[in-house]
Amino acid sequence: xxxxxxIKLITSLSQKKYRxxxxxxxxxxxxxxxxxxxxxxKLHSLFTVEGFFTDxxxxxxxxxxxxxxxxxxxxxxxALALFAIPIFKEKKKQGLQLLVDDLRDxxxxxxxxxxxxxxxxxxxxxxxxxxxxxxxxxxxxxxxSITRVNITYTDLxxxxxxxxxxxxxxxxxxxxxxxxxxxxxxxLILGNEANGISDTIxxxxxxxxxxxxxxxxxxxxxxxxxAGAILVSEFKRG
Amino acid sequence: xxxxxxIKLITSLSQKKYRxxxxxxxxxxxxxxxxxxxxxxKLHSLFTVEGFFTDxxxxxxxxxxxxxxxxxxxxxxxALALFAIPIFKEKKKQGLQLLVDDLRDxxxxxxxxxxxxxxxxxxxxxxxxxxxxxxxxxxxxxxxSITRVNITYTDLxxxxxxxxxxxxxxxxxxxxxxxxxxxxxxxLILGNEANGISDTIxxxxxxxxxxxxxxxxxxxxxxxxxAGAILVSEFKRG
Numbered sequence: 122x123x124x125x126x127x128i129k130l131i132t133s134l135s136q137k138k139y140r141x142x143x144x145x146x147x148x149x150x151x152x153x154x155x156x157x158x159x160x161x162x163k164l165h166s167l168f169t170v171e172g173f174f175t176d177x178x179x180x181x182x183x184x185x186x187x188x189x190x191x192x193x194x195x196x197x198x199x200a201l202a203l204f205a206i207p208i209f210k211e212k213k214k215q216g217l218q219l220l221v222d223d224l225r226d227x228x229x230x231x232x233x234x235x236x237x238x239x240x241x242x243x244x245x246x247x248x249x250x251x252x253x254x255x256x257x258x259x260x261x262x263x264x265x266s267i268t269r270v271n272i273t274y275t276d277l278x279x280x281x282x283x284x285x286x287x288x289x290x291x292x293x294x295x296x297x298x299x300x301x302x303x304x305x306x307x308x309l310i311l312g313n314e315a316n317g318i319s320d321t322i323x324x325x326x327x328x329x330x331x332x333x334x335x336x337x338x339x340x341x342x343x344x345x346x347x348a349g350a351i352l353v354s355e356f357k358r359g
Numbered sequence: 360x361x362x363x364x365x366i367k368l369i370t371s372l373s374q375k376k377y378r379x380x381x382x383x384x385x386x387x388x389x390x391x392x393x394x395x396x397x398x399x400x401k402l403h404s405l406f407t408v409e410g411f412f413t414d415x416x417x418x419x420x421x422x423x424x425x426x427x428x429x430x431x432x433x434x435x436x437x438a439l440a441l442f443a444i445p446i447f448k449e450k451k452k453q454g455l456q457l458l459v460d461d462l463r464d465x466x467x468x469x470x471x472x473x474x475x476x477x478x479x480x481x482x483x484x485x486x487x488x489x490x491x492x493x494x495x496x497x498x499x500x501x502x503x504s505i506t507r508v509n510i511t512y513t514d515l516x517x518x519x520x521x522x523x524x525x526x527x528x529x530x531x532x533x534x535x536x537x538x539x540x541x542x543x544x545x546x547l548i549l550g551n552e553a554n555g556i557s558d559t560i561x562x563x564x565x566x567x568x569x570x571x572x573x574x575x576x577x578x579x580x581x582x583x584x585x586a587g588a589i590l591v592s593e594f595k596r597g
Contacts, residue, residue, distance in 0.1 A: 228466070232582055239581050241573035264579040299596045335479035335595055341502040343477050344470055347588045350581075354589045357573055358537045 123168060123187045131191040131203065137253045144206050146255035150198035156265025162204045169200035193257040206255055209271045214284070215306060217356050218244040222277055222322050223313040224251045224345065231262020232346040233311070238266030240357050245270050246308075248277045248322075277310075281325045284308060288327045290318050291348055295331035303356045311349050361406060361425045369429040369441065375491045382444050384493035388436035394503025400442045407438035431495040444493055447509045452522070453544060455594050456482040460515055460560050461551040462489045462583065469500020470584040471549070476504030478595050483508050484546075486515045486560075515548075519563045522546060526565045528556050529586055533569035541594045549587050 133139035134147050145165055148154050151173050158164065158177070167174060168181045170188055188197045219242050224230055230252050237245050252259065254272045273280075281288055289303070290310040310326065312318035318326070332351050334340055342348070371377035372385050383403055386392050389411050396402065396415070405412060406419045408426055426435045457480050462468050468490050475483050490497065492510045511518075519526055527541070528548040548564065550556035556564070570589050572578055580586070 232585060235579065235582065236585060238574050238578050239570075239572055266579060269574065269578070332477075332592070334477055336476050336507065340476050340507070341473065341504060343588075344473065347470060347474060347584065350585045350588050351592045354570070354592065 160268035165203040167202045220246045220310040227258035229346045231259045234263045235266045237270045290326035295329035298330045398506035403441040405440045458484045458548045465496035467584045469497045472501045473504045475508045528564035530567045533567035536568045
């Protein structure tokens with residue numbers, strides 16, 4: 122049974138200000154919730170239509186109709202949990218770090234977090250105006266991999282200045298990434314979906330790189346998550 | 360002014376059976392529509408809130424409210440057009456061909472079409488049960504690049520048998536793509552989002568390849584569009 126105040130709390134968590142006020146975010150689906158339960162994230166409450174979670178003692182069993190009221194998904198996925206927003210642990214400053222400059226699409230951020238997890242990129246640095254990583258759509262797209270990536274929101278300009286590392290940025294007119302020497306320790310910046318990397322941050326870039334275009338000159342740019350995947354793969358393939 | 364019968368026609372085009380019955384599909388947004396107008400696709404009708412299309416004589420000017428009634432988007436984008444579903448022209452059977460085995464997510468198919476366009480992959484072959492490429496969400500995700508890629512729906516099994524080409528398939532347990540010899544002329548198969556490549560098609564694969572995982576062993580697989588991007592980039596980088 123879900124109370125009115127619980128419904129109000131949960132639906133409010135679609136908005137960043139309420140997530141911050143309550144220090145909570147939403148995870149949906151059995152598989153996703155299990156990933157978070159295995160991690161250091163702290164469970165706040167768990168609502169499920171059946172007893173899928175034998176290790177969790179404090180479960181609220183709900184009806185499909187109740188789940189529909191609290192779910193952010195068109196097709197609710199059997200279970201919904203609230204977890205506490207963590208303080209990400211101190212980052213190791215080694216290897217490749219991925220930076221995003223005002224990334225706005227939740228699906229893109231979720232995909233990039235999953236990419237970082239796959240390629241063992243421990244640090245994802247987001248500009249302050251990038252989409253919030255605890256947005257329900259981001260969480261849904263990460264498939265649990267957010268539990269294994271350190272995410273920091275900060276002023277990118279200051280952050281880059283403090284690193285003393287080569288700074289790679291993706292630009293349409295950059296040097297082919299296939300012909301670039303790519304170091305193990307570096308910053309790689311991806312830009313906003315519509316406007317790319319902002320002018321202020323572009324000034325900090327020491328190596329402008331691009332993915333060569335093989336097709337027709339009319340081709341739209343690649344989606345930022347796709348471009349990010351190809352660039353990260355190039356850094357990691359050795 | 361949009362008539363009731365036009366509203367009925369347009370909204371019916373969210374479903375494949377009505378798209379096939381009428382031979383029409385929907386494109387939204389000025390930029391997207393302009394891409395189609397530049398192509399060989401044949402315009403059926405165009406609805407816009409202002410006169411953005413100076414070259415088109417037969418425009419229906421609509422109000423924002425009317426546009427909202429016919430749009431598939433949460434935030435309608437100033438214009439909506441219907442185009443005729445084309446018969447894709449005969450494919451050149453050279454270079455890399457991308458095959459998808461029961462791909463279901465419209466966003467993934469749209470992203471892969473855009474990827475094909477960027478990397479000049481002229482042939483995208485979809486199994487008969489893959490999501491329809493004229494689904495409005497696919498069209499939205501392709502950013503017009505569907506005008507430059509030949510897409511065929513067919514029985515993949517038969518198609519592969521007829522090609523007499525090396526067949527590469529993405530599998531979790533495949534050989535590292537970074538260590539594989541990748542020919543210019545080949546078939547590359549990507550599988551379904553949940554189940555990967557089906558058993559029947561897997562039997563046809565001559566080269567099982569994978570993207571090595573650098574992170575934690577608990578990591579979920581990569582999204583199929585992301586994996587596709589990295590694999591295609593490996594084929595094309597030379």
